[in-house]
Structures are given as structure tokens and as C-alpha cells.
Amino acid sequence: MTNAEPLLRVRDLCVTFPARRGRPPVRAVDQVSFDIEAGRTVGLVGESGSGKTTAGRAILQLQPATGGSVRLLGRELTAMSRAQVRGMRRHMQLVQQNPYSSLHPRMTIAQILAEPLTVHRSVPSQRIAERVAELMTLVGMDPAVVPRYPHEFSGGQRQRIVIARALAVNPDFVVCDEPVSAVDVRTQAQIVDLLHDLQDKLRLSYLFIAHDLAVVRAVAHRVAVMYGGRIVELGDAARVYDSPVHPYTRNLLDAVPIPDPARQRAKLAESSPEPQFRGRDGETGPCVFGEDHAAGGMPAWHEVGPGHGVSCRFWPPGVTPPALKGH
Amino acid sequence: MDDRGTLLQVRDLTAQFNLDGVPSRVVKGISFDIAPGEAVGFVGESGCGKSVTARAIMRLAPEGSSVEWGGRILFRGQDLLTLDEHEMRDMRGRRIAMVFQDPMASLNPVMTVGAQIDDILCRHTGVSRRAARRRTVELLGLVGIHDPALRADDYPHQFSGGMRQRVLIAIAVSCQPDLLIADEPTTALDVTVQAQILRLLMRLRRELGMALMLITHDFGVIAGMVERVYVMHGGEIVEFGEIDALFAGPRHSYTQALLAAVPRIETARRTA
Ligand SMILES: Nc1ncnc2c1ncn2[C@@H]1O[C@H](COP(=O)(O)OP(=O)(O)OP(=O)(O)O)[C@@H](O)[C@H]1O
Ligand SMILES: Nc1ncnc2c1ncn2[C@@H]1O[C@H](COP(=O)(O)OP(=O)(O)OP(=O)(O)O)[C@@H](O)[C@H]1O
Ligand SMILES: [Mg+2]
Ligand SMILES: [Mg+2]
Numbered sequence: 001m002t003n004a005e006p007l008l009r010v011r012d013l014c015v016t017f018p019a020r021r022g023r024p025p026v027r028a029v030d031q032v033s034f035d036i037e038a039g040r041t042v043g044l045v046g047e048s049g050s051g052k053t054t055a056g057r058a059i060l061q062l063q064p065a066t067g068g069s070v071r072l073l074g075r076e077l078t079a080m081s082r083a084q085v086r087g088m089r090r091h092m093q094l095v096q097q098n099p100y101s102s103l104h105p106r107m108t109i110a111q112i113l114a115e116p117l118t119v120h121r122s123v124p125s126q127r128i129a130e131r132v133a134e135l136m137t138l139v140g141m142d143p144a145v146v147p148r149y150p151h152e153f154s155g156g157q158r159q160r161i162v163i164a165r166a167l168a169v170n171p172d173f174v175v176c177d178e179p180v181s182a183v184d185v186r187t188q189a190q191i192v193d194l195l196h197d198l199q200d201k202l203r204l205s206y207l208f209i210a211h212d213l214a215v216v217r218a219v220a221h222r223v224a225v226m227y228g229g230r231i232v233e234l235g236d237a238a239r240v241y242d243s244p245v246h247p248y249t250r251n252l253l254d255a256v257p258i259p260d261p262a263r264q265r266a267k268l269a270e271s272s273p274e275p276q277f278r279g280r281d282g283e284t285g286p287c288v289f290g291e292d293h294a295a296g297g298m299p300a301w302h303e304v305g306p307g308h309g310v311s312c313r314f315w316p317p318g319v320t321p322p323a324l325k326g327h
Numbered sequence: 328m329d330d331r332g333t334l335l336q337v338r339d340l341t342a343q344f345n346l347d348g349v350p351s352r353v354v355k356g357i358s359f360d361i362a363p364g365e366a367v368g369f370v371g372e373s374g375c376g377k378s379v380t381a382r383a384i385m386r387l388a389p390e391g392s393s394v395e396w397g398g399r400i401l402f403r404g405q406d407l408l409t410l411d412e413h414e415m416r417d418m419r420g421r422r423i424a425m426v427f428q429d430p431m432a433s434l435n436p437v438m439t440v441g442a443q444i445d446d447i448l449c450r451h452t453g454v455s456r457r458a459a460r461r462r463t464v465e466l467l468g469l470v471g472i473h474d475p476a477l478r479a480d481d482y483p484h485q486f487s488g489g490m491r492q493r494v495l496i497a498i499a500v501s502c503q504p505d506l507l508i509a510d511e512p513t514t515a516l517d518v519t520v521q522a523q524i525l526r527l528l529m530r531l532r533r534e535l536g537m538a539l540m541l542i543t544h545d546f547g548v549i550a551g552m553v554e555r556v557y558v559m560h561g562g563e564i565v566e567f568g569e570i571d572a573l574f575a576g577p578r579h580s581y582t583q584a585l586l587a588a589v590p591r592i593e594t595a596r597r598t599a
Contacts, residue, residue, distance in 0.1 A: 017485075023477060041596075048489025048517045097488045097515070101431045105391070151391050152346065155428050155511070156373025156544075178488070181514040182428070183373045184544045185588040196597060211489075211517050212545070214590035221596065238595060255518040257547025259589050261571045264551030268525055 005074050006035040007205050008059070008173055013068035015051070015058050028054040030229035031068070031299075034222075036173070039203040041195075043220030043237065045213060045252065050226040052209045053097055056175040059207070060092055061085045072173060090120040093166040097177040097209075102162055103150040109136075109161055110146035116168045135164040140190055156183035163191065170202065177209045192218055213256050217241055222307075225249045227277060227314055235308030245310045247319050248277055277314045287312035288320055334506060334538050335361040335384070339398035342379045354379055355562040356398065361506065364532060366539040368549040368570065370585065371559030377542045378428055380559075381508045384540075385425050386415050390432070402506075421451050424504040426512045428542075430491035434483040440494050441467075441479025444501060451502045466497040471523050488515040496524060500531055507531075508540045513548060525552060546589045550574065558582045 015029040029051040036042050044052050057063035059070050061077050070077045072092060077085065096102035103112060113132045117123050123131045133143035139160040150158055159182045166174055176195070180188040192215065198204050210216050216223060216237075223240040225233040225248065233246040244250045258264045284294045289302045289312050300312050304321070342354035354376045361367050369377050379394070386407060388394045400407040402423065407415065419425075427433045435443055441463050448459040460479070467475035470493035483491055492515045499507055509528070513521040525548065531537050543549050549556060550570065557567040558579065566579040577583045 021480070046517060048493075048515065048520050049487040050517075053487060098429070098431055101429075148346070149391075151389060152344070154374035154378065159373075178515065182511065182544075184371065184585065185546065185590065186585060187373050188544070188590065189588045211515070211521070212590070213518065214592040214594070217592060218590055218594055218596055241592070251519060252517065253592075255522045256592055257518065257521070257545065257551060259546040259550050259574075259591075261550045261574055264547060268522065268529065268551045271526065 005071065007038040007073065008036040008207075009069070009071040010034055010059060011069045013055060013058055013070065014066045015054050015063060016066045027229050029058060029065075032226075032229075032231055033068075034224055034231065034234060036205045036207060038172070038205055039199055040221045041199070041206040041208050041219050043216035043223040044207055044209045044226060045211065045216055045223065046226030046232075047228070047248070048211075051229040052226055053177055055226070056094065056177055056207060056209055060094055060175055061088075062094065090116075090122065090169045091172045093169065093171040093174045095163050095166045095174060095176040095179045103158060105150055108147050108149055112150070112161065113146070113165055113168055116165060120169045122169045131168070135168055138167065139164045139194065140187070156187055159183055160187075160191070163194075167198065171204070173205045173207075175207045175209070178211070179208070180215055181210065181212065188215065195219060213241075213253065225252065230311060230313060232311040232314055233309070235305065239305055239308045243305070243308075245304050245308075245321060247275060247315055251275055251277075275316045275319075277316060288315045332362060333360045333401075334363040334365070334403065335540075336401040336404075337380075337384070337398070338401070340380065340383060340400065341395075341397035342376070342383055343395045343397070344392055345395075350395075353562050354383070357559075357562075357564045358398075359557055359564065359567070361538050361540060363505070364536040364538055365555070366532060366541060366553040368553035368556035369540065369542045369559060370544070370546070370549060370556060372561075372581075372585075373544075375559040376562045377559055378510055381425060381510050381540065381542060384506075384508060385419055385423060386410075420447065420504070421502050422504055423506045423508065424499040424502065425508040426492075426495045426499045426510060428510040430488070430495050430515070431483065433495060434491060436483055439480050439482055440486065444479075444494070444498055447498055448501055462501070463497075466501055467494070469527060470494070470497045471520050489517065489520060492516060493520070493524065496527075500527075500537075503531075503535050504537060506538045506540065508542075510542045511544065512541070513543075513545070521548070528552070546586070558585070 011033045013029055013032040017026040017028055019025045032055055046052055054063060058065045065078055110132055113135055114128050117128050117131055132146060136143040141160055163179060180191050208219050220237045223237045224231045227248045233240060233249045244253055286292050293300050301309050302312060303309050338358050339356045340354055341356050343350050343352045371377055383396050384400055396408055444463040445459040448454055448462055463479055464475045467479060472478050472490060472493060496512055513524055532539060541552055553570055556570050556573055557564050560581045566582045577586055
């Protein structure tokens with residue numbers, strides 16, 4: 001690790017939704033830590049409901065964090081006033097998970113794309129129409145359709161408009177929450193190429209949240225796997241995909257559907273019992289790696305290779321790390 | 328086609344929007360069949376008319392737009408396009424159910440998730456509120472929501488994207504329809520939950536003889552789920568066939584391009 005601070009540094013980020021009607025509070029994000037260097041992409045994958053969207057929103061200060069630190073461009077975001085955060089918005093943007101509800105229904109595409117340009121005064125007013133057209137072309141859409149309203153577009157077309165809006169102000173960092181799940185595979189490949197080109201040209205950084213592990217592999221330098229609010233595995237994409245260590249990561253990779261009818265049918269037909277990842281939290285005594293975290297005060301995190309770490313939480317009973325087998 | 332007969336026969340279906348007085352035809356005379364209990368897939372580029380076609384079968388115009396349909400949609404021989412709204416309402420949800428592409432827009436934001444499912448069950452099956460809630464909790468469990476009895480009292484915004492999508496699936500299968508139209512039903516789900524949902528759909532097909540019209544961009548999903556597949560492009564069906572044959576030897580150049588673009592898990596990031 002060098003002295004230079006990465007573009008984004010997240011440490012021990014926590015988001016808890018308060019208790020309601022006799023129910024315990026929901027720890028949606030629990031001590032999440034990772035870095036993103038300028039010009040790099042971190043893929044965030046994991047269980048549905050594991051806190052990916054909430055983590056992305058908390059990083060962008062769209063959701064109050066209950067603890068931890070988020071530094072972007074060397075500046076602590078969690079301590080900022082609303083006005084200061086607003087000033088940072090031109091550096092950080094969100095491509096929302098739901099392309100339907102994230103576009104204002106009564107605004108035309110032209111108005112939707114012009115809004116961030118006027119708010120951040122990123123281009124002079126006489127150049128706005130030109131920039132809007134440029135953005136449409138950038139995401140592979142016909143600039144002539146900008147007088148139309150969002151509901152007049154298909155799911156995938158709206159998704160591209162949402163991406164265009166996020167890119168309007170030339171941000172440094174973009175959280176892309178399921179940016180390609182609504183589009184066909186050819187458009188997917190085009191959007192992935194577009195994100196790459198922008199990254200090469202502008203040194204953009206992405207936090208890329210997605211369920212499609214093949215797409216994540218195609219975009220991410222590093223991959224974080226979330227389960228139950230925590231990152232359970234983090235490492236270079238090749239390591240996480242080729243030598244996964246956490247049982248949840250292995251389970252996830254095993255479940256990836258295969259685009260081959262005979263093999264995929266066979267896969268669906270075999271019913272493997274769901275492994276039990278739950279529980280084993282806050283336990284005392286040695287963890288699966290043989291460390292006593294409660295006694296030692298060390299975080300529940302283990303380096304298993306260069307730049308590749310794994311959590312000892314959420315291991316099903318009886319499952320041990322591959323390297324420890326036979327010891 | 329085989330000897331199962333047909334459940335759904337779509338003939339020369341067209342759909343046309345009016346954009347500032349200019350008619351714009353987005354579905355251009357397509358025909359297809361679905362047999363009872365059969366699973367049929369629809370793939371194609373974004374914007375080619377898959378959702379508009381699916382909504383035509385439900386006879387639902389996109390919100391805020393008027394759409395004109397043409398052709399015939401025969402469900403058990405009865406043309407849905409000629410039914411009055413009352414008869415159609417009877418059809419929807421009970422005989423034909425749909426999982427919409429947009430989970431948030433199909434849920435009521437000010438009503439708890441459980442109450443919304445209870446309502447549908449009461450309306451369609453006439454059971455008591457108490458019995459409905461029991462079934463609701465069962466359905467939420469079936470689609471893999473943890474602590475379903477507690478979670479039933481949550482509002483949609485308190486659910487994650489994938490949890491909302493599963494609620495829609497629970498609602499759609501709640502009345503055991505003859506035909507389930509699923510428009511991108513698993514895009515917001517992780518692959519383990521996705522597999523669980525796909526197995527559930529398979530089981531419902533097997534046990535209830537439910538037919539499935541599955542729209543998806545995911546070729547891994549379509550590969551294991553359907554018997555036949557229709558490929559759409561620009562409002563038309565450009566190719567259809569048995570799933571194995573189509574994967575092995577796509578004929579139309581668009582289908583070939585589509586299959587060539589399917590992302591592979593083995594492919595790493597392109598280096599800058
Ligand atoms: N406003 C809220 N109030 C209460 N709980 C919430 C709220 N928003 C999210 N949650 C809960 O926080 C947890 C994490 O949700 P989040 O949306 O971050 O998951 P996710 O990983 O993005 O899932 P998905 O892959 O399904 O989109 C879930 O259990 C969810 O129900
Ligand atoms: N309400 C509307 N008014 C005008 N045009 C519309 C409307 N809804 C859809 N369209 C147009 O109809 C065409 C087909 O849309 P549809 O939603 O069926 O596409 P799709 O195949 O489902 O795409 P996706 O895979 O992106 O969901 C698109 O070109 C879209 O722009
Ligand atoms: Mg999410
Ligand atoms: Mg659609």
C-alpha cells in the first residue's frame with residue numbers, strides 16, 4: 001500500500017434501519033471496507049437483500065450511514081454539510097437499479113438530461129442542447145427522440161437514458177446499480193464497452209453492482225461479494241472467480257446458469273440442499289481459520305492470497321477453508 | 328406443434344401507439360402459439376416489442392398511453408381482444424397472470440406487501456382474510472423471503488429490488504393461472520435465488536400444468552426453462568424453433584449476432 005490515497009476509501013461503513021413494531025433493527029450494511037483506485041472498477045455481487053444498493057447509496061450520501069467513513073478525492077463525505085455534499089455531486093453519480101421509477105414521468109428526455117447540466121453549470125446554456133445530443137449518441141440512442149417522455153421507451157432504452165444522465169456532468173466516480181440487467185446481450189456488450197471507453201478516456205471509477213457474474217467479470221478489476229450486510233470475500237476478479245474461498249462465493253459461482261440448453265436443464269433438475277450460511281455470528285472461540293477474534297480484538301478477516309481476503313463469518317457448520325483441510 | 332392442442336393462439340397481432348398524432352407501429356403482425364403446460368421463450372433486442380406483446384395478451388395499455396391492438400389473441404379459442412372489460416378482469420390474474428418487468432410500478436407503495444397479496448387472494452379465491460394471510464405467508468416463503476410472517480407487514484420500499492420482484496412472482500402464481508407471462512422475472516435476483524425461483528416455476532408447471540411465456544435477456548435462464556423460443560427484432564418474429572436447435576444452429580443473422588454476444592463467465596475484463 002502506498003501513501004497516495006485511492007480515489008474512494010470506504011471504512012467500516014454501517015447502515016442500520018431502525019427497529020419497528022417490536023422487530024430488531026435491520027443491519028443492512030455491516031462494517032464494509034474497500035478502496036477503489038482512479039480508473040478502476042470494483043464489482044459488487046451477492047445475495048439479493050444483502051445490502052449492495054444500500055451500501056452504494058450510503059457511499060454517495062443518499063442514505064445516512066450509521067457509522068464508518070467514506071473518503072472521495074481525499075475528502076471525508078460523512079462529515080460534510082448538505083451543501084458541501086451537493087457540491088460533490090458532480091464528482092459522484094448514481095445509475096439507479098430501477099430504470100422506471102428513476103426517471104421523472106412528466107419530464108422529457110431533453111429536460112432530464114439538461115437538468116444536471118444546469119444544476120452544476122457544466123456547460124454554457126447555449127451548448128446544452130448540443131451536449132444532450134452528444135450524450136444520447138454516447139449511449140447509442142437517436143438524439144431525435146429527446147422530446148419524448150420516459151414511458152414511451154422500453155426498459156432497456158430507459159436504462160440507457162439513466163446512464164446518459166449520470167455521465168452528463170463528467171463525474172469521477174459512478175455507482176452503477178444493475179446498469180445492464182434490463183437490456184439485451186448486444187446492448188449489454190455495447191454499454192460495457194462504453195463504460196470501458198469512458199474509463200480509459202476519463203479515468204472514471206466505478207462501483208459496479210450486478211447479479212450477472214459474467215458481466216461483472218467482464219468489467220471488474222476487483223470483486224467484492226456481499227452476504228448478510230457484510231463483504232465476505234474481496235480480491236482481484238481472476239482470483240475470486242478462479243479460486244473462491246468463502247462457501248457463499250463458491251455457492252454463487254456454482255449457481256450461474258449456463259447458456260447451453262442440455263447442461264442448464266440438467267443443472268436445474270439436480271436439487272442440491274441449500275447450505276446454511278446463517279448464524280455463527282458474534283461467536284466466541286476460534287473461527288474457521290483458528291483465530292479467536294473476540295479475544296484478540298482482530299477483525300473477522302483473513303488474507304488468503306495477494307490482495308485477496310475472506311471473512312470467517314457465515315461459514316456453514318463443518319466447512320473449513322480449503323487450505324486448512326487435512327491439517 | 329405437438330398434440331397438446333393450443334392454449335394461446337396469437338394471430339397477426341399488431342400494436343400501435345400515437346405519438347403526437349403520428350401512429351407508430353411497434354408490433355407488426357406477429358403470430359405464435361402456446362400449448363397447455365408448454366414453456367415458450369421470447370428473446371430479442373431491447374425495444375423490439377416483447378413487453379408490448381405480453382401486455383396485449385393481458386390487454387393492458389402502458390400507463391399514460393393509448394395503444395391500438397389489431398389481430399386476434401385466442402385463449403382457449405376465445406378472442407381476448409373482443410371481451411368486455413368485465414370479462415377481461417375475470418381472466419386477468421386467475422387464468423392468465425403476469426409478472427411485470429417493473430416491480431415497483433406494479434406494487435402499491437402505501438399498502439403493506441402482505442395486504443396486497445391478501446387482497447388478491449380474497450378477490451380471486453373468495454377465502455377469508457385469515458386464510459388469505461396464511462396463504463400469503465406461505466407464498467412469500469415459497470419465493471425465498473426470510474421471516475415471511477414478519478416481512479409481510481413491510482411496505483414495498485422496505486424491500487430490496489430482488490425481494491420486490493419475488494413478491495410479484497408470489498402474486499402471479501397465487502391463483503394458479505393456466506398461463507403465466509413472466510417478463511424478465513429474475514433480473515434483480517442473485518443466481519442462487521434465481522435458481523430457486525426457476526425451480527419453483529418448473530414445479531408449478533409440472534404440478535398444475537401451467538403454461539409459461541418467459542421473456543428474458545438471459546440466455547442461461549432461457550436455456551434451461553423453455554421448450555421453444557421466438558426471436559423478435561423490430562416488432563417482428565424473425566426466427567423460432569426448438570430451444571436446442573436454435574442454440575445449436577441459429578439461422579437468422581440477428582439470432583446469430585445475439586448468441587455471439589452472450590457473456591461468458593470465463594471471459595475476463597478486456598485490458599486497457
Ligand atoms: N428503507 C428501508 N427500510 C427498512 N429496511 C430496508 C430499507 N431499504 C432496504 N432495507 C432492507 O435492507 C436490506 C438490504 O437491502 P438492499 O436494497 O441494499 O439489498 P440489495 O443487496 O441491493 O438487494 P437486491 O440485489 O435484491 O437489489 C434488505 O433486507 C432490505 O429489506
Ligand atoms: N407507451 C408508449 N408510447 C410510445 N411508444 C412506446 C410505449 N411503450 C413502448 N413503446 C415503444 O414500443 C417499442 C417496444 O417496446 P417494448 O417495451 O415492448 O420493448 P421490449 O422488447 O420489452 O424491450 P426491453 O427488452 O428493453 O424491455 C419500443 O420501441 C418503445 O419505445
Ligand atoms: Mg439492490
Ligand atoms: Mg420489456
